[in-house]
Amino acid sequence: MPPLDLPPLDEVLAGAHVVQLPLRTRFRGIDVREALLVEGPRGWTEFSPFVEYGPDEAAAWLAAAVEFGWGPELVARTSRVAVNATLPAVGPDAVAGVLARFPGCRTVKVKVAERGQELADDVARVAAAREHVGPEGRVRVDANGGWTVDQAEEALRALAPFGLEYAEQPCATVPELAELRRRTAGLGVPVAADESVRKAADPLAVARAGAADVLVVKAQPLGGVRAALAITAAAGLPVVVSSALDTSVGLSMGAHLAAALPELHHDCGLGTAALLAADVTRDPLVPVDGAIDVRRVDVDVDLLRQHAVADDRREWWLGRVRTSWAVLEAR
Incomplete structure (x- = not known):
């Protein structure tokens, strides 16, 4: 740090x-x-x-x-950052209503592996998300480390036909992620690491182990914008900047991180103010035309x-x- x-x-x-x-x-x-x-x-x-x-x-x-x-002071390379919609573990009938709160977003991150639900629930939710964004949209899933390697392999084989952009933290540990990548190499579903970066004693271990294709980085858990930038530079992998269900103030921190990166090829998980029923500002950082502004937030x-x-x-x-x-x- x-x-x-x-x-x-x-x-x-x-x-x-x-x-x-x-x-x-x-x-x-x-x-x-x-x-x-x-x-x-x-x-x-x-x-x-x-x-x-x-x-x-x-x-x-x-x-x-x-x-x-x-x-x-942080240096921003852009004034706006494209963001994904975030879909909680709702039933397929609720998908359109949730995604309507993310106007213009071309990417949807779908929560899967929810405790108490089955793979069939995940498939139905992902199918509804794919239908909502159409063939040109992007769908990614996030299991938060909730699957074993066997469960993750079964799930990714069931979900791959929906054209996944990537699967985020399908398993909990770095060795499990590496084993899953080996087993599913022909599926065309990249593996992204989140918890294996932000909760690890060594956030670069997942990259050194070849256990992920994409890193998900978050400003707060990694110790700030400068620390996150150092990690991404050392890892040498594509990056997605995401949030931890922050207020608009925390999302502003994430937006400044995203705007400071030299390259950003994926929509960022920084649109989650749309999931809050209240915020700390009258001008929240919610998605407009699929992006949020890179700016400081005036708290009310x-x-x-x-x-x-x-x-x-x-x-x-x-x-x-x-x-x-x-x-x-x-x-």
């Missing part, structure tokens, strides 16, 4: 706002998304590791928040108050900042 100058901790804690935003559709097992927002000299920034993450993992998210709010203080968590929950989040801060200071 590039060197990081930390501002005074008291300054961060004093200005922190913690919100709880409802989702339009249950996504990855949650109905609300919590996030901590704070304004630094560069503008508003976000710290929103998922609640189950411990201090070591959350510290990378805090480093990203500090960099975006207090770090050097009234919305911060409206969606503020209870005092005990705010203290819990401030405690996360303190423990993650201690990790950063020790590095």
